[in-house]
Amino acid sequence: MSTLPLKAGTKLVLASHNKGKLAEFSTLLADFGITVLSAGDLDLPEPEETETTFAGNAALKALAAAKATGLPALADDSGLCVSALGGAPGIYSARWAGPDKDFPAAMTRIQEGIGQDERDAWFTCVLCLAFPDGTSYSFAGRVDGQITWPPRGDKGHGYDPIFTPEGEKRTFAEMDEAEKNAISHRARAFALFQKECLA
Known part of the structure; x- marks a missing residue:
């Protein structure tokens, strides 16, 4: 059943194996009485991200987890987009870090690819809530x-140590979790999700 809003007591699968994301979403959803289970805890395979947009990949992951578990599933696809790199790494942000999740190397790659005057960047996050019947919302x-x-x-x-949001002198990695959660791309997507999907 694809019923909204999600009620307190609901079990929700986070379609991610990323422990940082699990901690972040567990904190965000705790106030609504929703229990978050991760795809990693449930031994779900990670589907290959074959889409060409954040929205497409988020939907692919959420629908796969919802259908595999019979529970509503939430996925996010997010990444850092750098103006001087034509929006890269974008949807390939995690892949730039390689199988060993070597983000220092990925951050160095960004620095080496941009000029001193071309520093504009943005983080994007698309959240997708999917249900076992195939219904989804982004x-x-x-x-x-x-x-x-x-x-x-x-x-x-991830890339938090090299990103300073507008109006701030500190990077995301210099902020405590609550400060970052108040202004991040994920927080902004979550605010829209909360308005539409949570009681």
């Missing part, structure tokens, strides 16, 4: 900012 969030070099901060994950 919500997009974006936060603009600048590439910072060298990397700063030891919080957050």
Whole structure:
């Protein structure tokens, strides 16, 4: 049944094997009485991300998890887009870090690919809520900012140490979790999801 809003007591599958994302979403959904199970905990395979947009990949992951478990599933596809790189790494943000998740190497690749004057960048997140019957809903969030070099901060994950959002002097990795969650691309997508999907 694809019924909205999701009620307290609902079990929701987060279609991700990323422990950082699991922690973030568990925190965000705890206030609504929703229990988050991760695809990793349920031994679900990670589907190949064959779509060419954030929205397409989020839907692909959410629908696969919902159909595999019979539970509603939430997926996000997100990434860092750098203006001077034509929007790259974009949907390939995780892949730039390689199978070993070597984000320092991926951040160096970005720095080496852009000029000193071309620092504009943005993080995009698309959340997709899918149900076992194939119904799905998508919500997009974006936060603009600048590439910072060298990397700063030891919080957050992924590209956070090189991204400074507009209006801030600190990178995402220099903010505590609550501060980042209040302004991030994922928070903006989540606010739209919350308005439409949570009681």
